[in-house]
Amino acid sequence: MLNTIVTTDRKNHKESIRLAELAAVQLDIQRVNRNREPIEELRKQYGVDNVLIAKGGAYTLDTPDGELFFHPNMAQIRIKNIRMGEEDHMINAMGLTEGMSVLDCTLGFGADAIVGSYVVGAAGSVIGLEASPIIAFITGKGMQHFLATNYELHSAIKRVQVINADYNDYLKKLPDKSVDVVYFDPMFRHPLMDSHNINPLRSVADHRPLSIAALQEAQRVARYRIVMKENSRSREFARLGFKEIAGGKYSKVHYGVMRL
Secondary structure (H helix, E strand, O other): OOOEEEEEOOOOOHHHHHHHHHHHHHHOOEEOOOOOOOHHHHHHHHOOOEEEEEEOOEEEEEEOOEEEEOOOOHHHHHHHHHHOOOOOHHHHHHOOOOOOEEEEOOOOOOHHHHHHHHHHOOOOEEEEEEOOHHHHHHHHHHHHHOOOOOHHHHHHHHHEEEEEOOHHHHHHHOOOOOEEEEEEOOOOOOOOOOOOOOHHHHHOOOOOOOOHHHHHHHHHHEEEEEEEEEEOOOOHHHHHOOOEEEOOOOOOEEEEEEEO
8 A cells, every 4th residue: 555645736737637547547546636625635634644746747746754756856966077077976886887787776766877877878778676666656757757958867867767666576587697787775774864855755765674685686686796875874884795885085975885
């Protein structure tokens, strides 16, 4: 159960109604008429925590902790910095170059996948797995319809393949040495609470820590490297056996690297 209903903007535009109907079918959730009702009233009336709103040709998830919607966010800035010759800690940790393949096991809203897609280019590939159906839906539809302001960002977004799947299951189905880099960005065991834009995501995201079993599957599947993103002070790196740690000296985020 997604504990979610879907509705439209206050004006019930025809396109918003169509999008709401599409989401109701694909996510198997109830579509309700807005009738200019405040979202909080709908939340109380239908006994749900989350309300998916179709408006302006896109989707926004209203949660008790804030709104969620697709936007490239920091990916846009990071790609601009890379184009200007600056280093990106994630890309360095992955050892990523043009033509490589990446399996992002924890897609979220896709900022890391988009940056990776830009670097590997059209000759490479990025698959993003997202266990949460609602996040996968918003990200997938958002990437399909987002109109970027420049060709490089636009192309990078469109090349990301979004799949609603649990990486614990998905990895088991992949052949040995079938992907260059396997990437994990699980919800931090010790969240960076000053990351306010992430707070609404916490209520609908998968909070399970990366398991030894999943890491072993990743070691079988990856040809080149396994990379995990975590709080720089996290003990997860040691627990999982990541001995090489990459990232800025003063950065709050580091990357564990396993070279294969």
